[in-house]
Amino acid sequence: MAGDEVLIEVRGLVNRFGSQTVHDGLDLDIRRGEILGVVGGSGTGKSVLLRSIVGLRRPNAGSVRVFGENLLALGEEARSRIERRFGVLFQRGALFSSLTVQENIALPLIEHAGLGRDDAEHLALLKIALTGLPASAAEKYPDALSGGMIKRAALARALALDPEVLFLDEPTAGLDPIGAAAFDRLILTLRDALGLSVFLVTHDLDTLYSICDRVAVLAKKRVLVADSLERVAATDDDWIRDYFHGPRGRAAQQVAAPLQETP
Amino acid sequence: MxxxxxxxxxxxxxxxxxxxxxxxxxxxxxxxxxxxxxxxxxxxxxxxxxxxxxxxxxxxxxxxxxxxxxxxxxxxxxxxxxxxxxxxxxxxxxxxxEPIRDIPHHYGLDDVLAHIGRTVEAVWRQQRTLLGFIGLTLESLARTLPRPRRWRVTSLVAHIETSGLDAIPIVALLTFLVGAVVAFLGATVLADFGASIYTVDLVAFSFLREFGVLLAAILMAGRTASAFAAQIGSMKSNEEIDAIRTLGLDPIELLVLPRLLAMLLALPILTFIAMLSGIVGGALVCVVSLDISTAMFLSMLHDHIDVQHFLVGMAKAPVFAFLIAVIGCLEGFKVSGSAQSVGEHTTSSVVQSIFMVILLDALAALFFMEMGW
Structure with a gap:
């Protein structure tokens, strides 16, 4: 599925908070159609990297080229047009709490696709069905939903405009193992059906083993290695060894292998 | 394409x-x-x-x-x-x-009626909840009072400072200005009857009986009821209230009683300050623009105004304080989850407590008038 065409190219990225440097000369590519897992210890700047790519944070130095254009050099309108090709799922969903699930999903359709309210809400119901939510969830407000349902509703909103690149920040954090596995399968299905490229920040080893095509390891203020899981796991580095060959890593490896093969 | x-x-x-x-x-x-x-x-x-x-x-x-x-x-x-x-x-x-079934929107007369019905029912339910909460608080107060070891003195003093002491400047300034305005109004109207000297009585009567306590209570409702609702509400949404319960503690005793007692102590003092400051504001106008000397003002105050007017005003302060504190805390406890809910209940606490204060004040005015006090 994964082609070689590079959609997003991060070069020499530097992010600083006061005197603390989080990224120093970070390089990373995201290719069309792949699921790229980004891992790293707490505080290595995974979320900061995501925010830099989608344009929520202006890096201190370096370039982010998206679909061949430098996002930081573009004007407001051109940027907004590019950002519409992104879908972002925030860690805690970030659903608008004053709108129902259906209205949450219809909002970008009304604002950006120029649909009327009835059409937008009709299409929102399709996205709700696509993410495996029951239709009864459409009229609910976010505070009436469980954690797993919030994640699915937020994914439906991220998919509203049929984005080309999907950014997921810890999508399975806080879900039970069954819910997390179902969410992994959902992402895999949607990637295959919609031809998405997925940038996935995660701590969940099961997710890494079951759906990621490539894994990028963030450590020492840059991307230590970005390659297929086997090659990353074989890299000679203390942190990587502890991460992938600790007790949790081994267990995940044994369990997850079959999911990749099933269509 | x-x-x-x-x-x-x-x-x-x-x-x-x-x-x-x-x-x-x-x-x-x-x-x-x-x-x-x-x-x-x-x-x-x-x-x-x-x-x-x-x-x-x-x-x-x-x-x-x-x-x-x-x-x-x-x-x-x-x-x-x-x-x-x-x-x-x-x-x-x-x-x-999950076949798509559009959810129909309809905005007909029946929706309006249903909305009115729901709102009336909500008001009724709110009053019942408030009565229940008042009962709960009084019961908890009765249980705690005989046991000085369970008094939360530190918390009480902290709340007296934030809701009482810190409010003195704004209460004093506002009532001073309103006192001056009342004196001006009185002077303008009474001058036509050649009775501008009675401006003194007007200012003193209005501030001792009504304005002192009413202005202080409304300021407290805006300032303190909202603070109580927001504090307790954000604790509720952060599951801190649940944590208090699982530790075997009583959230009413821990959170509500110190705030309630602080208000019960602070509002009468603030009311007294409001009365003084309003009368001073009126006196300033009398001295500057009506040629009534300070000595004259004081002697008129002494001769015309009975102490019972002061007592009528002060008697209302603890009642208002109780209501404001209880409504603020109750709205805090009613918060559920989201940040929006904290905002809604904070607003609701201010609206309700101001409403209750003015409603009770009107009832009390009727009652005192009929009693001839």
Missing amino acids: QAGNLELQTSSRPFRLAVSGDWTLAHYAALKRRVAEVVPQLQADSPVSLDALGALDTAGAGLLVELLGPARVREAAEGLPAERVALLRTVAAALDQ
Whole structure:
């Protein structure tokens, strides 16, 4: 599925908070159609990297080229047009709490696709069905939903405009193992059906083993290695060894292998 | 790039259906109308050709599924490129499980009536909850008072500082200004009757009986009831209240009693300050613009105004304090989860406590007048 065409190219990225440097000369590519897992210890700047790519944070130095254009050099309108090709799922969903699930999903359709309210809400119901939510969830407000349902509703909103690149920040954090596995399968299905490229920040080893095509390891203020899981796991580095060959890593490896093969 | 189109060829029987162009979000509204037109004429065995289909996304795939039904889409998709088949199959499977049923919006007269009904019921339920909460608080107060070891002195003093001491400047300034305004009004009206000297009585009467306590209470309702609701509300949404309960502690005793007692102590003091400051404001106007000397002002105050007016005003302060504190805390406890809920209940606490203060003040004025106090 994964082609070689590079959609997003991060070069020499530097992010600083006061005197603390989080990224120093970070390089990373995201290719069309792949699921790229980004891992790293707490505080290595995974979320900061995501925010830099989608344009929520202006890096201190370096370039982010998206679909061949430098996002930081573009004007407001051109940027907004590019950002519409992104879908972002925030860690805690970030659903608008004053709108129902259906209205949450219809909002970008009304604002950006120029649909009327009835059409937008009709299409929102399709996205709700696509993410495996029951239709009864459409009229609910976010505070009436469980954690797993919030994640699915937020994914439906991220998919509203049929984005080309999907950014997921810890999508399975806080879900039970069954819910997390179902969410992994959902992402895999949607990637295959919609031809998405997925940038996935995660701590969940099961997710890494079951759906990621490539894994990028963030450590020492840059991307230590970005390659297929086997090659990353074989890299000679203390942190990587502890991460992938600790007790949790081994267990995940044994369990997850079959999911990749099933269509 | 060609706009999506749907052609129903009626020249042959059964009708042939030709799908062409881009079925994407950009053409969604037009295509949806077209699908709605075609669906009733469609026969179950109409052959479908998807060969001229251009770009396709989930929006277009959803429309195709609605047009043909999940089973026939799967059939028609055969022979298309693999990723397109996958997309159509995924959408068909999703809609197979959860067919789209539009949720009707209607904004009729019955909705308005239903809304009025719900609101009235909510007001009624709110008053019952408030009475229940007052009972709970009094019970907890009665349990705690005989046991000085359980008094939360530190918390009490902290709340007296924030809700009482810190409010003195604003209460004093506001009542001073209102006192001056009342004196001006009195002077203007009474001058026509040659009775501008009675401005003194007007200011003293109004501030001792009504304005002192009312202004202090309204300021407290805006300042302190909202603070109580927001503090307790954010604790509630952070599950801190649940943590207090699981530690075997009583949230009423821990959170409500110190705030309630602080208000019961602070508001009478603030009321006293408000009365003084209002009268000083009135006196300033009398001295500066009505040629009533300070000595004259004081002697009139002494001769015309009985101490009972002061007592009538002060008697209302603890009642208002109790209500403001209880409403603020109750609204805090009613917060559920989201940040928006904290905001809603904070607003509601201010509105309710100001409403209750003015309502009770009106009732009390009637009562005191009938009693001749």
